[in-house]
Amino acid sequence: MGLSRGERKVLWCFALIVAGYMPPVLNLANRVSPVILGVPFILFWSGLMVPITTCLMTYAYIVREKEDGENR
Amino acid sequence: MTISIAIIFGWLIVTTIVGVLAGRNQAFSMENYFVGGRSFGTFLFYTTAAAEIYSAFAFLGLAGWAYSKGMSIVYAMAYGSIAYGLYFFIGPRINRLGSRLKYISQPDFIADRYESRWLGVFVAFIGVIFSIPYLQLQIMGAGMIVQLASGGAISWQIAVIISFIAAVIFVYVSGLRGIGWTNFLQAIIMLFGMVSIGFIFPNKFFGGTAKVWEILQEIKPNHLTLPDSAGLGIFWVASVSLICGLGFWMWPHIFTATYAAKSEKVVRRNATILPLYSLTMIPIMVVGFTCAAKAGVDPSFAGTITKPDHAMLIALVNNFPPLLAGFIGAGGLAASISTSSGLILTSSNLMARNVIQKGFMPEMEDMAVAKLGRALVPVLTVLAVLLAIFAPSMLVSLLLVGYSGVTQFFPAVFLGLFSKWPTKAGIVTGLLAGLATVVAIKFMGVPSPMGLHEGFVGLIVNFAVVMVVSSFTPKISPSTIDRFESTLR
Numbered sequence: 313m314g315l316s317r318g319e320r321k322v323l324w325c326f327a328l329i330v331a332g333y334m335p336p337v338l339n340l341a342n343r344v345s346p347v348i349l350g351v352p353f354i355l356f357w358s359g360l361m362v363p364i365t366t367c368l369m370t371y372a373y374i375v376r377e378k379e380d381g382e383n384r
Numbered sequence: 385m386t387i388s389i390a391i392i393f394g395w396l397i398v399t400t401i402v403g404v405l406a407g408r409n410q411a412f413s414m415e416n417y418f419v420g421g422r423s424f425g426t427f428l429f430y431t432t433a434a435a436e437i438y439s440a441f442a443f444l445g446l447a448g449w450a451y452s453k454g455m456s457i458v459y460a461m462a463y464g465s466i467a468y469g470l471y472f473f474i475g476p477r478i479n480r481l482g483s484r485l486k487y488i489s490q491p492d493f494i495a496d497r498y499e500s501r502w503l504g505v506f507v508a509f510i511g512v513i514f515s516i517p518y519l520q521l522q523i524m525g526a527g528m529i530v531q532l533a534s535g536g537a538i539s540w541q542i543a544v545i546i547s548f549i550a551a552v553i554f555v556y557v558s559g560l561r562g563i564g565w566t567n568f569l570q571a572i573i574m575l576f577g578m579v580s581i582g583f584i585f586p587n588k589f590f591g592g593t594a595k596v597w598e599i600l601q602e603i604k605p606n607h608l609t610l611p612d613s614a615g616l617g618i619f620w621v622a623s624v625s626l627i628c629g630l631g632f633w634m635w636p637h638i639f640t641a642t643y644a645a646k647s648e649k650v651v652r653r654n655a656t657i658l659p660l661y662s663l664t665m666i667p668i669m670v671v672g673f674t675c676a677a678k679a680g681v682d683p684s685f686a687g688t689i690t691k692p693d694h695a696m697l698i699a700l701v702n703n704f705p706p707l708l709a710g711f712i713g714a715g716g717l718a719a720s721i722s723t724s725s726g727l728i729l730t731s732s733n734l735m736a737r738n739v740i741q742k743g744f745m746p747e748m749e750d751m752a753v754a755k756l757g758r759a760l761v762p763v764l765t766v767l768a769v770l771l772a773i774f775a776p777s778m779l780v781s782l783l784l785v786g787y788s789g790v791t792q793f794f795p796a797v798f799l800g801l802f803s804k805w806p807t808k809a810g811i812v813t814g815l816l817a818g819l820a821t822v823v824a825i826k827f828m829g830v831p832s833p834m835g836l837h838e839g840f841v842g843l844i845v846n847f848a849v850v851m852v853v854s855s856f857t858p859k860i861s862p863s864t865i866d867r868f869e870s871t872l873r
Contacts, residue, residue, distance in 0.1 A: 313801070313802055313803060313804055313865075313868060313869050313872055314802065314803070315802065319473065322472060322473065323473075325469065325472075326469040326470065326472070326473065329465050329466060329469040330466055330469070330626070330629075332465070333462040333465070333466065333621070333622060333625050333626075334622050335618045335619060335622050338610070338618045338621060338622060339618055342609050342610050342618065343609065344597060344601060344608045344609060347593075347594065347597060350592070350593040350594070350670075351593065351666065351670065352455070352597055352608050352609075354455055354458060354608075354609060354610070355455070355458060355666065355669065358458040358461040358462060359461060359663060359666050361461070361462070361465050362461065362464070362465060362659050362660065362662055362663050363659075363660070363663075365465040365468060365469060365659040366656060366657065366659050366660055368469070369468065369469065369472055369655055369656040369659070370656050372472050372652075372655075372656075373472075373652050373653065373655075373656050376476075376652060
């Protein structure tokens with residue numbers, strides 16, 4: 313029932329996503345300028361974390377698919 | 385206003401027809417009715433999940449929050465990312481256990497994993513208790529959206545009754561498959577509505593977003609950073625994001641949707657692409673900020689906003705053509721109905737299968753349970769509509785602790801999927817301790833350490849109690865552990 317090798321790798325992806333919204337990072341992003349894509353920086357940062365999440369999860373998907381292939 | 389009313393109700397009729405037709409070739413069974421025959425592919429599962437997740441709050445609350453409180457609204461983006469990251473771990477395991485061990489609901493898993501029928505009944509009961517106020521909130525949101533988008537031509541009570549007759553029809557006839565196909569349509573119009581107004585509003589009022597930020601920095605300097613105008617700071621955003629992210633999949637209707645995916649691959653693909661839907665929230669937030677800037681420079685505009693949650697729709701109706709108000713109203717109604725229909729179906733499922741059958745009538749046949757669940761669909765909807773119309777504030781207290789409450793299921797679910805050591809006694813006492821902590825902080829004036837969210841504190845207490853109590857209470861039998869291990873291998 314524990315984590316597989318692939319899941320342990322994926323855990324790091326999840327940790328990175330969580331870290332992006334924790335106080336030390338939010339503290340750095342907590343500003344209005346520069347205004348990027350028409351929105352204040354903190355809103356841009358929150359929005360940027362969304363595609364970053366998708367990229368990390370895509371990597372996770374590849375890792376798990378590869379692991380499934382090896383187990384077959 | 386005739387145009388906007390025609391668009392809103394035309395859309396409602398189309399979705400009802402699609403929802404009814406979706407179930408026409410489907411044999412009636414518990415699995416088909418409650419979990420769509422476990423047959424949803426990537427696309428249908430995506431739109432189902434997206435439409436269920438983004439509720440009336442996405443249309444009314446996001447803009448209202450940005451308008452009145454400020455930048456702490458970024459928590460809504462943050463918790464989405466955390467929730468989808470978590471889903472990549474728990475989703476595939478939930479789906480595999482569901483399909484192999486024939487689970488239909490969240491308490492099925494918890495009762496089986498911890499060898500306790502009564503724990504399942506308790507979790508189902510708590511799930512319904514927290515789902516009803518959430519349903520009531522959606523109903524009231526739907527009514528408000530139609531009332532505002534029609535410029536007051538339709539009262540919110542009438543709008544609620546018409547909307548929920550439509551929802552009951554397709555949920556009753558087609559179950560989750562009906563919800564799935566209507567959610568596909570709902571997701572399209574929500575997407576259209578949410579994205580388009582984000583561009584239209586700032587352009588109409590200020591010629592673009594740059595002026596919005598300039599004005600807000602001048603008249604409300606705290607509005608665009610943390611802590612914002614409401615005093616909500618970085619620790620608040622971080623702890624709420626974490627608690628909502630972890631609790632997100634614990635809502636019974638969202639958890640159960642995972643059983644509808646036809647394979648683990650579908651779940652994993654969705655964990656990858658679902659986050660992108662939350663980008664549509666940014667335009668709504670921009671609309672809220674635009675309204676705040678407009679209200680700051682134009683007192684007559686500010687005077688029209690009676691409640692923060694109504695800001696976007698009031699501004700829309702007063703300043704834009706009725707055609708646009710109709711589409712946005714239809715989008716808001718779609719968001720509310722898609723979430724409500726999932727809540728109605730899941731609450732009926734929990735009551736029929738986990739409270740009545742598992743708790744009191746174990747000899748009841750599955751087909752009878754499915755029929756009972758279907759009969760409960762209109763009953764629970766009427767109950768929630770009546771509460772919304774006649775006692776709108778009665779369930780507010782429950783709603784306030786709803787998210788914190790369902791998040792207390794997290795240790796039972798997470799440890800149940802990944803660990804052998806938690807015991808039944810540990811999980812039960814942890815759950816009770818977590819719920820008690822939430823109630824003590826929220827309603828009894830017990831101070832929360834470091835201003836952390838009460839659900840977060842409850843979760844820490846919950847985990848600690850599970851660990852301590854599990855260390856000296858009887859373990860789960862090896863046969864159950866072996867069964868789960870072999871299923872998850």
